[in-house]
Each structure stands twice: as structure tokens, then as C-alpha cells.
Amino acid sequence: MDKLKAHFESRIENSVKEVKDFIAAHGDEVIGEIKVSQLYAGMRGMPALITETSKLDAEEGIRFRGYSIPELQEKLPAYPGGKQPLPEGIFYLMLMNELPSEDDVRRMSNNWARRAQVPHHVFKIIDAFPKHAHPMTQFLAGITALRTESEFQRAYREGINKKDYWEPVYEDAMNLIARLPRIAAYIYRRMYHEGDHIEPNSKLDWSGNFAHMLGFNNEEFYELMRMYMTIHADHEGGNVSAHAIHLVGSALSDPYLSFTAGMAGLAGPLHGLANQEVIRWILSMRDELGGGLPSKEQIASYVKKTLNDGKVIPGFGHAVLRKTDPRYTAQREFAMEHMPHDELFLIVSRVYEVVPDILKATGKVKNPWPNVDAHSGQLLMHYGLTQYDFYTVMFGVSRSLGTMASLIWDRVLGFPIERPGSTTTELLKAKFAAK
Ligand code: CMX
Numbered sequence: 001m002d003k004l005k006a007h008f009e010s011r012i013e014n015s016v017k018e019v020k021d022f023i024a025a026h027g028d029e030v031i032g033e034i035k036v037s038q039l040y041a042g043m044r045g046m047p048a049l050i051t052e053t054s055k056l057d058a059e060e061g062i063r064f065r066g067y068s069i070p071e072l073q074e075k076l077p078a079y080p081g082g083k084q085p086l087p088e089g090i091f092y093l094m095l096m097n098e099l100p101s102e103d104d105v106r107r108m109s110n111n112w113a114r115r116a117q118v119p120h121h122v123f124k125i126i127d128a129f130p131k132h133a134h135p136m137t138q139f140l141a142g143i144t145a146l147r148t149e150s151e152f153q154r155a156y157r158e159g160i161n162k163k164d165y166w167e168p169v170y171e172d173a174m175n176l177i178a179r180l181p182r183i184a185a186y187i188y189r190r191m192y193h194e195g196d197h198i199e200p201n202s203k204l205d206w207s208g209n210f211a212h213m214l215g216f217n218n219e220e221f222y223e224l225m226r227m228y229m230t231i232h233a234d235h236e237g238g239n240v241s242a243h244a245i246h247l248v249g250s251a252l253s254d255p256y257l258s259f260t261a262g263m264a265g266l267a268g269p270l271h272g273l274a275n276q277e278v279i280r281w282i283l284s285m286r287d288e289l290g291g292g293l294p295s296k297e298q299i300a301s302y303v304k305k306t307l308n309d310g311k312v313i314p315g316f317g318h319a320v321l322r323k324t325d326p327r328y329t330a331q332r333e334f335a336m337e338h339m340p341h342d343e344l345f346l347i348v349s350r351v352y353e354v355v356p357d358i359l360k361a362t363g364k365v366k367n368p369w370p371n372v373d374a375h376s377g378q379l380l381m382h383y384g385l386t387q388y389d390f391y392t393v394m395f396g397v398s399r400s401l402g403t404m405a406s407l408i409w410d411r412v413l414g415f416p417i418e419r420p421g422s423t424t425t426e427l428l429k430a431k432f433a434a435k
Pocket residue numbers: 239269270271272274307311312313314315316317318319320359364365366367371372373
């Protein structure tokens with residue numbers, strides 16, 4: 001067993017005991033109430049899941065194993081000469097529940113590099129799509145094709161004991177994370193660079209190698225990729241992609257199947273696809289207004305027109321957050337340091353000044369502030385990654401980190417198949433009529 005896996009195994013016993021003892025002591029206590037309206041409103045605010053890797057606070061934003069993004073920017077190891085945290089480190093933190101050393105992070109990079117070989121049939125499946133198929137369609141197919149490599153699927157067929165489930169899930173999760181950048185980059189080069197593919201460089205870190213395979217060799221872009229992959233990694237368990245992965249995994253579907261389910265959810269415009277929608281919306285606004293930097297008044301009237309047309313303002317609002325997303329702030333700080341005069345950055349900033357008041361004035365939007373997707377596309381555009389249909393794939397590569405760490409823990413902790421109850425309006429009416 002390699003050193004990382006052995007270290008993870010050493011963390012299991014105590015955590016399992018801690019959870020068992022906790023359930024024994026507090027299992028019958030009540031932590032909330034469920035209102036009828038919540039059943040009709042996407043179960044908003046219902047505490048219904050255990051996700052150990054991160055927790056989202058409405059006011060403060062995300063904390064990964066207790067650490068905020070600014071804390072992680074300080075505490076996680078960076079690439080030599082760089083400033084941004086390496087996503088290897090946030091994965092280590094979420095998996096092991098302890099901060100990594102520089103050696104731990106280097107070991108993680110090397111471990112993933114060793115696992116990164118993608119079998120040829122995956123590329124053939126992707127190649128079978130017409131080039132105009134949305135990158136998320138190709139990404140989903142590529143991940144499903146990779147399922148031929150599932151160790152969990154094999155082990156289950158061979159009759160693995162349930163107490164050992166975590167082991168092949170760990171293998172699948174690590175292999176999947178290691179291979180996703182190659183699959184994503186393959187789709188990108190196939191679609192936008194006439195299939196001129198770039199071989200991986202195993203000496204680079206996970207994000208650096210991804211940037212390299214996409215065709216970039218700018219160190220500043222590599223740093224952006226490290227931050228991007230870190231801040232998109234996890235957002236507690238109830239968001240559509242994380243919840244879908246946890247749900248499908250609970251049927252003992254292997255990590256490849258579970259992750260495919262999550263990516264199908266991420267591809268929705270109210271979730272991960274919002275990152276492409278933001279840029280699409282900004283570019284059409286700019287075009288419609290004749291180019292250049294629009295005034296606040298022009299932006300305000302475009303925002304109102306979008307709302308009047310019955311559409312959402314992409315990149316604004318959130319089901320949990322009630323303040324500006326700290327992931328937005330981290331990206332804004334990156335832009336202020338590296339590209340303060342970039343025209344698109346100035347537009348994004350102006351949109352930030354204008355949109356919240358208009359959304360507040362609707363009287364119905366619960367969170368008028370920007371989320372992560374309001375900024376990410378601008379940074380990518382700046383470095384020349386202008387093909388915005390691809391942005392959700394990048395989000396997906398990053399989201400593997402938190403969701404796979406969680407899935408391993410789901411199997412360690414022996415979580416059962418998920419099966420909440422449902423009811424009907426008729427039954428609810430009858431229940432309250434009787435009262
Ligand atoms: N623009 C216009 N209307 C919005 C809005 C926005 N950005 N955000 C919310 N609303 C509307 C809702 O559509 C809803 O309208 P109806 O009552 O007519 O159906 C009303 O305000 C109340 O919604 P809410 O409780 O504030 O928001 P929800 O929890 O239902 O939805 C979210 C959250 C993110 C789907 C929503 O804010 C939205 O559609 N935002 C734009 C898309 C987006 O940026 N998604 C990315 C989220 C982050 C991520 O997952 O990556």
C-alpha cells in the first residue's frame with residue numbers, strides 16, 4: 001500500500017468510532033423542523049446530509065474542514081515560486097482532515113501523475129461525437145467510458161466484504177481525479193485546436209499539467225489554475241452535483257457512475273453552467289451596446305431587460321449564501337493584482353456595482369450578491385481561454401476533489417442507501433384538514 005493510502009487508513013478507526021459514539025449518544029436528538037413549504041421549495045435549508053469535507057455558512061461562505069479560503073491561501077503549500085495554494089493540498093486536507101506539509105502535497109502530485117494514464121478507448125468514445133457536441137456532453141461520455149477501469153465494480157463482483165468497500169473506492173477516486181485533466185484537455189484541443197493534442201508533463205503539478213495540456217505556458221495562468229481548482233473543489237453536500245454524487249454512490253454505484261451523475265447536474269444553467277452563461281450574457285450586452293466599457297446606466301437597463309424577458313442574471317444569487325461569495329472575492333483579488341485594467345474585468349466590476357440593487361428591488365431574490373461564476377470566465381478570457389462553452393468542464397475537474405474525498409468517507413462510514421420519503425399534496429391536505 002502506498003504511503004498516502006496507508007496514512008488515510010490510519011485515520012479511519014478513530015473517525016468511525018467517533019461517529020458511532022456520537023450517534024449512540026445523540027442519535028435521538030432533534031436538530032430542526034420541516035415546514036410544508038420546504039417540501040415544495042427544493043428542500044431549502046433542511047439539514048439532511050452529512051458531508052465531512054466542507055461546510056457552507058450563509059454569511060461567511062465556504063470552510064473546508066474548518067478553514068476559510070483566505071486561511072487556506074496562507075496555510076496550504078504553494079508551487080515553488082508561486083503564491084496560490086495547490087489543489088493537491090486542499091484534497092489532502094479534505095481527505096485526511098489535517099493540513100498537509102510540502103512533502104505531502106508533492107507526494108499527492110506524484111501519486112496522481114503515476115495514475116494519469118487514460119485508456120485509448122476513452123478518446124475513441126469522445127472522438128465519436130460531432131465536434132459541435134457541448135463539451136459537457138463529451139466530458140460525461142468520457143467519464144462513463146473510463147468506468148471500464150473501476151476497481152470497485154470488479155471487487156464487488158468478486159464478493160468484497162462490505163467493511164473493505166472504501167479501498168477500491170479510494171483507488172477509483174484517486175484514478176478518476178488523476179485522469180480528468182487529460183480527458184478535459186483532450187476535449188478542448190479536439191474542439192478548438194483541430195485535435196492537436198499535447199502530451200502530459202508528469203513533472204508538473206496537477207493544475208500546472210492541466211494548463212500545459214490545454215496549451216498554455218504562462219506561469220501566471222498556471223497560478224490561476226491552482227486557485228481555480230482550489231476554490232471550486234467543494235461546496236458542502238447539498239448542491240446539485242455533490243448531492244447527486246453522494247446519492248448515486250449510496251446505491252454502491254462506483255465512483256465513475258456517481259461522478260457522471262454529478263456532472264450531469266453541474267451541466268445545468270442554474271448550477272455549474274452558469275460560468276459560461278455569465279460570459280455569454282456579458283458579451284451579448286457589450287455587443288448590443290456597441291462595444292467598449294458600458295456605463296452603469298447602460299448596464300442597469302440591460303439587467304432590467306434581461307429580467308423583463310423572464311430570464312435570470314447569471315452569476316448572481318445563491319440557494320444558501322446571503323453575502324458576496326468569498327470565491328468571487330478571491331478571484332476579484334487575483335484580477336486586481338494581475339489585470340486591473342482588463343476591460344472585461346472593469347465590466348464585471350461595474351456589473352457588481354449595479355446588479356445587487358436591482359435584484360433587491362425585485363423583492364423576491366433572497367441573495368442579490370455575486371457567486372463564484374460571476375467572475376471565473378473573465379479571468380480565463382484574459383489569458384486567452386475564450387471558448388466559454390468549455391468552462392463548466394473546468395469546474396467539473398475541480399469538483400472531483402471534494403466529491404471524491406466525500407465519497408471515500410461515505411464508504412468508510414458505511415452510509416446506507418439514501419432513500420428519503422416523499423408524500424403527495426392530497427395526503428398533506430388530508431393531514432391538515434383532520435387537524
Ligand atoms: N436573477 C433573476 N432572478 C433570480 C436570480 C437571479 N440571479 N436569483 C434568484 N432569482 C429569482 C428566482 O428565479 C426566484 O424567482 P421565482 O420566484 O419567480 O421562481 C426568486 O428569485 C427566488 O429565488 P431565490 O430563493 O433567491 O433563489 P434559489 O435558491 O431558488 O435559486 C439560484 C438559487 C442560484 C439557482 C438562483 O439565484 C439563480 O438562478 N441564479 C442565477 C444562476 C446562477 O448564477 N447559478 C450559479 C449558482 C452557483 C453554482 O451552483 O455554481
